[in-house]
Amino acid sequence: MSKVIYEALAKYKKNDKLPYTEYFSLGFFETKDLALEAIILAKQLSGFRELYDENFYFEKLYLNEGILRNSNTDDTIKDNKIFILWYGYDIDSIYTVGGTLGVFSNYEYAELAREKYSAWDIFIVHGLENFGINKVTLNKRQWSDGFVKVYD
Incomplete structure (x- = not known):
C-alpha cells in the first residue's frame, strides 16, 4: 500500500452565480494532523480569515500513484522533498482551472505520470505546456501570508 500524503486546501467562491x-493549496503533509494544523x-x-470552516479541507493523495509499480519502485522520500505533478489552463481571461494530479517520491516518477496523462484528451486540447512538476518541501505550509480579493 502506498504512503498517504495530505494536501491541505481552501476554496473561495464569490457567489453562486459564478461557475x-x-x-x-496550503501545502502537502505526511499526516492528517499536520494538514489540519496548516488549515488552522x-x-x-x-482573505482566508473571511472563509467558513467548510471552505477548508484536505485531499488524500497516494505517493507514486499513477505509475506502473514494480519491485524497483522506491517510495522513499529523500530530504523531505516530493514532486507534485500539476495542471493548469485558462478557461477565460480571469480564471484558470488547475489541480494536483499526483505526488511522487522522485522526479522520474512524476515524468512517467506526466507521459501517461499527456494522452488524455483534455490535455491534448489545452496543450501539454499546461503540465508542470514542482519540487516541494513536505510538511511546510505554502501560504504564510493571506490574499486580497480583487473581484469583490
Missing part, C-alpha cells in the same frame, strides 16, 4: 471556485494557521490570515 468558478478558486482553490488554494491559514484561517488566521487575511
